Amino acid sequence: MSTTTNIAVRPAPAATDLQDLRVDSERQALPKNRYTSRAMWQAETEKLWAKVWQWACLVDDLPEAGCYAEYQILDQSVLITRDEDLQLHAFHNVCMHRGNRLRTGSGKNADVACRYHSWTWNLDGSLKKITDEEGFHNLDTSCLGLQTVSMDVWQGFVFINLDRDAEPLADYLAPMDDKLGAYRFGQHVRTRSATMPVGANWKTVVDGFVEVYHLHAIHPQLIPFLDDVNTTYDVWGAHSAMYQPIGIASPRLADTSDRVVLDSLAEGGSGYSGKMLRKSPYFSEVDGVAQMQEGVTVRQAVIDAGRMDEASLGLDYGELTDDQLVDDYHYFIFPNIILNVFSGHFIASRIRPDPVDHESCFFDMFVFDMLTDEQKAARPPSKHVILEKGVSVGRVPDQDFTQLPTVQKGLHSNGFAEVLLSDQECRVLAFHQEVDRYVFGTERSP
């Protein structure tokens, strides 16, 4: 016997009616075509990515005069240079003669010579040479410098904005700058970094990295030592944060004893916190079983290990609180930067839409560590790696990157109309409301 179930599916809006793709803030609902519509992606290209501050590269990528670094966002390429006076500049990465892209990747040159016909610019973007200039007529050379884009530096990160009338970067980041200053990101060193393609719209991927509602389901190995349920959130307009307690088991589990916390955190693959636990003098292993000194909690052991690192390595963690030494403080800088921050260690991730396929994006992952001068000197130069789709980047992100393309596929289902968000996904909602502010000119919710 067959049964019929009434399923109240709202009809999907027509993909061409862009206005219908706006966030429904009252119901905390997102029309699915926000993620699948080419028109939405096009609108974001023109109204968001052309207007918003973006992390382009690191100050460390340009250590000397003549160094350059390219940043690609959609079909735009920006060239950042360091001139002889060590000043940084940012330009559209294009020859003013025939439109050739001037540089790819990063490197070092005395000037910026186009490889097509040798038109050349100084490192500050001023015009240096037009090959056989006498053959051109009515050239206004005053307009032929490289075309500048807005640029500024924050804690070792070089930001650009394609809008030359952009608000100052400091104003843009102000809501969270005072929260992040104590970490001294600029004193950390990039120790590993990679770029990988992901088969999902860029917003699908951002969504997957700004909430912990999914942890118990796709990262079950985390919740014995990470309290997803009591994670707290802050939203500051465009930007947001969540604070994930580490060293405390999720109340979703039947057994939340410190034994469970200890075993799970000591297990290989539990990341930076597990590494810090193993550094603690209170921690030991007997016959492969993790042991903690009587009366010391796992949480306290990780905090103390952090303080010991600070003292013994001559590091300075500034004004970090005990919670900041053990918990995962997780920040989102609109539109596409995720910072997973610990003591003396953080992971910065960046999600960039693919320039051709609106249902693909690039995930750039950078690992930073605060190192002593000795450690810095002994360290081989870190090389950025470009990975094929599906190459492993670690157990937790692998779990995310397995799931997110299936979400993107599922969004096309005729049986599905809109994404529904709980309060645990408040940062997802805030992110989409900010996208709408750029794309549709809507006001921020109070």
Ligand SMILES: [Fe+2]
């Ligand atoms: Fe995840």
